Amino acid sequence: MKQIYIIGMGPGNYEQMTVEAVKKIEESDIVIGYTVYTDLIKNIWPDKNCISTPMTKEYDRCILAFEEADKGKTVALVCSGDAGVYGLAGLMLGISERFKEVKVKIVAGVTAALSGAAIIGAPLIHDFAVISLSDLLTPLEKIEKRLECAAIGDFCICLYNPGSKKRADYLEKACKILLKYKSADTPCAIAKNIGRDKEEYMLYTLNELKDIKVGMFETVFIGNSMTKVIDNKLVTPRGYKNE
Template sequence: MRTSSDEAVQGYNHKKNSKQRQKNYNSTRKGWVAAVGIGPGGGKSLSLEAYETIKEATVVIGYKTYLNLISELTEGKEIYFSSMKQEVERCKEALKLANQNKKVAIVSSGDPGVYGMAGVLLELRENLDLEVRIIPGITSATGTAASLGAPLMHDFAVISLSDLLTPWEKIERRIEGAASSDFVIVLYNPKSSNRVKHIEKAQTIISKYRSHDTPVGIVTNNYRNEEKITISTLGKFVDEEIDMRTTVIIGNSKSYVKFSQIITPRGYTL
């Protein structure tokens, strides 16, 4: 009879073998596609694995703004860029080129598995006999948190205010649930030129459960040369300059500001 420890050892070996198989997958083929997270600002926020993957690629695909952040890595490569809202088209192009035995990196800001290209790429892959890699990156939540101090030391929820792909009514329920449960709340895509009221609606919902003095951190252009960091309060933060390049972190009932940094206590006895 196999014991639980045997199962654990076998599971460990299975993980190692799976990783080895992934490394050698399609070893007779030269083409592959990788969804690469370049972090919030490219450059210094780029992981070594992301750097090496982009350098190895012969084709790089992405939103033009993101490609500009890594321009020093793309010289001499085939470049395909497109505008926002063309994520599906970019992934289709990446898979097509990889199927032609090209090494393709399709880049996302932050992490490709957090509101990025990884999911679309895997959904579209279908039965293509291709190696598909997912290369993680620093997502805006953690990059923004680092710029603000330590606001994510306890449980937190990440919510996008964009209703392009998710009904606003569902987003409202998620905000309500996170606010009523005292999660620190990270807001992605808080405001755009065509969507200016959602952030105010979010403020109204959260204010039912938290003091107007709750600290709120606002970071625009995180990890980029023009980064702007603002610390405000729940009662006033919507008056600050906020756009699609901004990430907002709203503290929980225990969060506070010290030395111009937001701290959410983990609960240690100090």
């Protein structure tokens, strides 16, 4: 059978993969992914046949997956977190129209909003918005509009791709927008290296967060108006009524 599994690996360690992700990787003849993730696969399954492609070549990676599957191989395309959240699941489904004989199955994984939240406490217990600060494929004005809407709606907020060398001041920009609508004391947190060596988290107020420098390995959490710090953890109540 010509089969591709699009697999969300979770934060990167074996323990946080789903049982299904493990099984499907083990069933696959070939694993395709960005180098960082195929390296993780090699650590767990040293004999697994892996092909890695550079980070920016997502489209080529997807085509390669279909071409290999079309030869009759069972292919695992691996992504960090969940393939359906800023991942390759959508691109793959778009391409799948051209490879009608290849079956595609998406295997859900634990995205950084969830794995990061579990480290820093319970910041996303109530309604939340997930926003990427990367403007590679999205106009900055659109991102800024979403930050504004998330703040006005008093959503808990999780920011993906909060910064990079080119986007050194994007978290600051984001915080300044949020500060127009949210208290400067709003509890916030950064989770770093989730599920890897040197996993850690730091707590800030929203006002402090705006001056923090972040990179590729950070996920940022911003509380809603009810979020509190309890015993050094960020905790959002389940609602607005007394529990």
